[in-house]
Amino acid sequence: NAGVTQTPKFRILKIGQSMTLQCAQDMNHNYMYWYRQDPGMGLKLIYYSVGAGITDKGEVPNGYNVSRSTTEDFPLRLELAAPSQTSVYFCASSVVGDGYTFGSGTRLTVV
Amino acid sequence: DQQVKQNSPSLSVQEGRISILNCDYTNSMFDYFLWYKKYPAEGPTFLISISSIKDKNEDGRFTVFLNKSAKHLSLHIVPSQPGDSAVYFCAAGQHNNDMRFGAGTRLTVKP
Numbered sequence: 001n002a003g004v005t006q007t008p009k010f011r012i013l014k015i016g017q018s019m020t021l022q023c024a025q026d027m028n029h030n031y032m033y034w035y036r037q038d039p040g041m042g043l044k045l046i047y048y049s050v051g052a053g054i055t056d057k058g059e060v061p062n063g064y065n066v067s068r069s070t071t072e073d074f075p076l077r078l079e080l081a082a083p084s085q086t087s088v089y090f091c092a093s094s095v096v097g098d099g100y101t102f103g104s105g106t107r108l109t110v111v
Numbered sequence: 112d113q114q115v116k117q118n119s120p121s122l123s124v125q126e127g128r129i130s131i132l133n134c135d136y137t138n139s140m141f142d143y144f145l146w147y148k149k150y151p152a153e154g155p156t157f158l159i160s161i162s163s164i165k166d167k168n169e170d171g172r173f174t175v176f177l178n179k180s181a182k183h184l185s186l187h188i189v190p191s192q193p194g195d196s197a198v199y200f201c202a203a204g205q206h207n208n209d210m211r212f213g214a215g216t217r218l219t220v221k222p
Contacts, residue, residue: 033210040214042212045211090154099147100147105154
């Protein structure tokens, strides 16, 4: 049982480039989330989804887009990468009333 | 606005003693609280939760206490073990979505 799988683990982007961070879960969880963690800070919610076809903004959605076409996948898109988006990104999933299961993270550097 | 605060960035305790990690929140609408543990290069792992209808929840060596009037919760680990050394995040929210995280407390348990 893989849980939550994030790819890639590391990526370096140039300013203005775009990329998609992939997230997949195999636990049939309805809820999925994207967080970013900056040094010395807690996790900030970017976007979340309560089910396929439904997404909502979190605390820090600017500069990102998401889609949820299936229960399993919740990709995060960066269209025009900026240095402020240098961070560690975590995807998570859950069912209502349970703790989240997190992926191992994607470390993104924008130069 | 930081709605969840962990004011101690680090804590060091001796093996076998009690570790007490603290967390404060500002939003009185929060009704669900969780603690996560994070090792380097891994995603956070769910540890224990408590809902606002309770003031205490135990799971083995881990106990979470909730003081709603003070908007404060704490995690007690007894007895502390070297393998407990990690960063601990407090999270709070409504209905287990849009959870807000604290900045984390790095616990070091010395043998």
